[in-house]
Amino acid sequence: MASILSGASNITISGGTFAINQNHSSVTVHTSAFDKLSATAAHSALHDAPARTDGSRCYPHTRTNDLDHLERWAQGICDEGASVFWLHGGAGVGRSAIMQSLAELCATQGLTLGSFFFSRSDPTRNTAEVLIPTLAYQLAQLFPSAHDVLEPVMNYDPLIFKKSLQVQLLSLFVRPLQHLVQLGAISNNPQSPRVFLIDGLDECGDATQQQAIIQAVAAVCHEHSIPVKFIIASRPETSISTSFRWYKRANHVLGAISLSEDPNAKTDIRRFVKAELHEIHTLHPFHQMIPSDWPHFYDINRLVQKSSSHFIYASTAMKYIWSAKENPVRSLQVVLGLEISRTISPFPELDGLYHHILGSAAHRDAVFQILAHCLFARLPPSVGAVCMTLKCSPDDFFIYMADMTSLVDFPHDQAVLDLSQMVTLLHASLRDFLFDRPRSGLLYIDRAVYLASQLENCLQLLSSESRQKCNWLDWVGYVEDGADRYPELNEQVLETIMVCGHLATTQQVLQQYSLLGFNQCTLDYRNAHWPGDYYIYNRFDDLIKVLVAANSIKTPDGVQLFKSFLDDFFDILEAYICEERKPLAPAILPLMLLGYPAQAHNC
Structure with a gap:
């Protein structure tokens, strides 16, 4: 008797089914729905995948308050009517560890329907295209009866996995869930598995995909009224925050925890x-x-x-x-x-995080000007001072910083904006990163370059004439509180001359203004704050400090600049003696020269 395989070629045997290709004719055996889902799902996105290592969960006896709150919400003990919970916080705050621990906790209690952990660096789980198939796979694994709905869908439309998120949502997710609700497998019963966990939404594709996922979740819970819950964890990126504001405006209750404000x-x-x-x-x-x-x-x-x-x-x-x-x-x-x-x-992980967030900024130059102001400027890092430094409007400030919510804390409600509110770095280690050229590379912020770039701004702010010409100061309200910012501005000018007087840009500005110009700036600004002889003394004290700073520039152009400043100084002194306070001049001159070092005479 001849073997049934005699003369056959291209033989494939899998389990109890097989396909034979012989003489160009074939018999095809349909793959099951579960096999198709398994082939399409992102296995590395599951909470128990090898990629989710021991180091991914919370350290024992930490984050106990947050985990307890989320567990009670998942159990329905304190859900306050919220079907969706948003766990958010800045970059590196520990969201994924909490989500991993919570997924394991819910799994042991039989509460989990599915989970998905996005990862930007993993191409198998950094897109919304595989989210629905992966959740449907877990649903079918947990409830074999879901195959009754999934099998016909995939047989009818073999390209379902290539369709839009909305189409996949209805065919592969909503319909199986509705079927399971009808069977009583999923219900409002606290013992019923009801929870889906989605971590790292900010690491999924682009803003459009992120918003589509939030809209899909809202559709499941509210449009289709399926009694399930979603916990979504992400950074507070603008696109995600905006989508959740839309969610709440639709009169949906949203549970939320900000890990950046965790007191523990x-x-x-x-x-x-x-x-x-x-x-x-x-x-x-x-x-x-x-x-x-x-x-x-x-x-x-x-x-x-x-x-x-x-x-x-x-x-x-x-x-x-x-x-x-x-x-x-x-x-x-x-x-x-x-x-x-x-x-x-x-710090390779931390450096990679900083490189990604800062390198992806849509308004990178403006962002780095703002960061440099927070790190180097003598003026306070307030919204008003930042706007003054960049010569931008508060509206522009919010646009520039939209990508930085994970690294920088600043007021987000423009309706109640106070220009005196501070801009604060969320990570102390960000300063170390930006100051370390080998770590930050092209993101390195050069202190000398920044100070030199702001010298003319500082001198303009000291000059009443310049302030009147600068319309960008009118609405910034920089000195609305009546504070005297002369000391900070003066200190930054002196620091700039000392630190980067050797730079051509610094010398050009100093030559343009001259010591006479600086003197006029001090007259403009300090007349209102320093009365009488005490003001006169401090005015010359500042001029002497500028002379000393200029004398520290050890370049040929620096020497010429110092000589020019010295000539200006004696012109100012002569004008004072001859025109302003003749009787007082002999008495105050020694005081003015007390802080003038001997080496300043060696020009």
Whole structure:
């Protein structure tokens, strides 16, 4: 008897089914709906995927308040009528760790219907195209009866996975859920599995996809009235914040937690750091090199302070100190900025995060001007002062900073905007990154270049004539509080001359204004604040400080500039003696010259 396989070619056998291609004729066996979903789903996006390592969950006994709140919401104990919960916070605040721990917790209680963890760096889970198939796969895995709906859909439309999110939502998600509700498998019963978890929405595709997902979630819960819940975690990006505002304006209740405002974050980070350093002291390959009193309490305090309530700094630092490529005592000093790394950068994850957020800014030049103001300017980092520095409107300020909500805290409600409100960096370590050229690369902010670029602005602000010409100061209301900003402006001018007087841009501005111009600026600004002889003394004291600063410029052009300033100084002094206060001049002249160093005469 001849074998049924005789003469056959291109034989494929899979389980109990097989297909034979012989003499150009074929028999095709349909793949099941579950197999098709499995082939399309993003397996790395599941909470129990290998990509979700032990380090992805919360450290024991940390984030307990947040986890308890979310667990009670998932159980229906304190949901307050909210079908959707938004867990948000700045970059590196620890959202994904909370979501991982919550997913595991809900899974053990039988509350989870599905989860999806987006990741920008993983092409298999950084797009909305695979979200619905992945959730449908988990639904079909949990409830085989869902196949009754999914099978006909995929047989009828084999290209369903290539369709829009809205089409996939209805065919692969809403209909199976409605079927399961009819069967009683999903209900409002607290014991019923009802929760979907979506983490890292900000790492999904672009703003359009992110908004489409929020709209899809709203449709499931409200348009189709399916008794399920969604927990969505993300950074407070503008597109996502706007979508959730739309959600609330539609009279939908939204639960929310801001992790950036967690009062227990520093305590949790301290607990984590102390426990990790204790284990390093005991288990590190070089633990015998570690002194018995290591680490010092002030080192722990500095680590907690530098973390700025963001777990990413602390966790990245601990990974570096754990490395067997270096003595952990020295590694800790590298982390604290007291030593130079002899191996790799201590903060690769943090650096990657900063590079992505800052490098993706739509208004990058303006963003870096604002960051530089916060880091270097003597003026306060208020919205008004920033607008003055950039010569922009408050509306422009909000547009420039729309991409920076994960790194910078600033007032978001333009309707009640107070120009005196401060712009604050959320990460203390961002300063270290921007000041370290090897780490920041093209994102490095040069202090001297920034100060030089702002010198003319400072001099204009000191000049009443210039202030009257600058319409951009009228609405900024920079001095509406009546504060005298002369000291800050004057200090920044002196600092600029000292730090970057060697730069051509600085020398050009100084030559343009001259010491006579600076003197006029001081007269303009300080007449209203410094009465009588005390004002006269301080005015000349400032001029002498400018002379000393100019004398520090050790370039040929700098020497010429100093000589020019010195001539101006004596012209000013002569005018004062001859025209302003003749009787007082002999008495005050020695006082004015007290702070004038001898080397300033060596021109």
